[in-house]
Amino acid sequence: EADIYQTPRYLVIGTGKKITLECSQTMGHDKMYWYQQDPGMELHLIHYSYGVNSTEKGDLSSESTVSRIRTEHFPLTLESARPSHTSQYLCASSEGGRGTSSYNEQFFGPGTRLTVL
Amino acid sequence: RKEVEQDPGPFNVPEGATVAFNCTYSNSASQSFFWYRQDCRKEPKLLMSVYSSGNEDGRFTAQLNRASQYISLLIRDSKLSDSATYLCVVGDYKLSFGAGTTVTVRA
Numbered sequence: 001e002a003d004i005y006q007t008p009r010y011l012v013i014g015t016g017k018k019i020t021l022e023c024s025q026t027m028g029h030d031k032m033y034w035y036q037q038d039p040g041m042e043l044h045l046i047h048y049s050y051g052v053n054s055t056e057k058g059d060l061s062s063e064s065t066v067s068r069i070r071t072e073h074f075p076l077t078l079e080s081a082r083p084s085h086t087s088q089y090l091c092a093s094s095e096g097g098r099g100t101s102s103y104n105e106q107f108f109g110p111g112t113r114l115t116v117l
Numbered sequence: 118r119k120e121v122e123q124d125p126g127p128f129n130v131p132e133g134a135t136v137a138f139n140c141t142y143s144n145s146a147s148q149s150f151f152w153y154r155q156d157c158r159k160e161p162k163l164l165m166s167v168y169s170s171g172n173e174d175g176r177f178t179a180q181l182n183r184a185s186q187y188i189s190l191l192i193r194d195s196k197l198s199d200s201a202t203y204l205c206v207v208g209d210y211k212l213s214f215g216a217g218t219t220v221t222v223r224a
Binding site: 035040041042043045048058059090104105106107108109110111 | 121149151159160161162163166204211212213214215216217
């Protein structure tokens with residue numbers, strides 16, 4: 001089993017609220033990712049990080065922001081939640097930092113299912 | 118054009134059958150290839166990496182065709198527990214996920 005955790009697992013919240021989705025891994029991985037996935041659809045990369053103080057935007061434009069102050073922690077924040085943000089958010093991590101030539105297996109957390117009313 | 122394209126299925130097969138499906142990718146510079154499995158409402162989990170020479174893991178065989186830019190997955194002697202969505206994953210400096218092929222194995 002992968003040692004990557006996400007909280008909360010489920011969140012139902014009203015429009016306009018600020019939310020933070022937590023993601024932590026205990027594997028010492030440098031690379032971490034956030035994906036968004038709607039039911040029956042593919043994963044879309046929204047943010048990634050090569051290591052501490054490194055964050056990049058992914059392929060899918062997102063109003064969320066991320067931070068990477070510690071290696072093991074990669075929280076995602078929505079300043080003002082809207083119904084269009086309703087989705088599943090999956091966090092993942094893999095070995096290797098920036099410049100690593102081979103792309104290693106990504107380990108996924110259990111996801112946060114967000115519903116914005 | 119999507120970076121990774123898969124036949125969504127569903128492939129509905131009886132137990133013990135062999136099922137095979139492909140995915141195509143658009144970036145010829147891709148260096149890493151994987152098959153992930155995702156159960157309903159769960160996170161994806163690595164099924165197997167795909168190597169240039171092809172590789173086998175028990176009942177699962179993966180092949181890579183760089184010239185035609187596709188990878189394949191074959192499942193032999195399918196079990197009820199093989200029912201899942203199989204995600205094709207391709208990358209160079211970052212990974213791209215296909216939308217998945219759904220396989221349902223019936224008793």
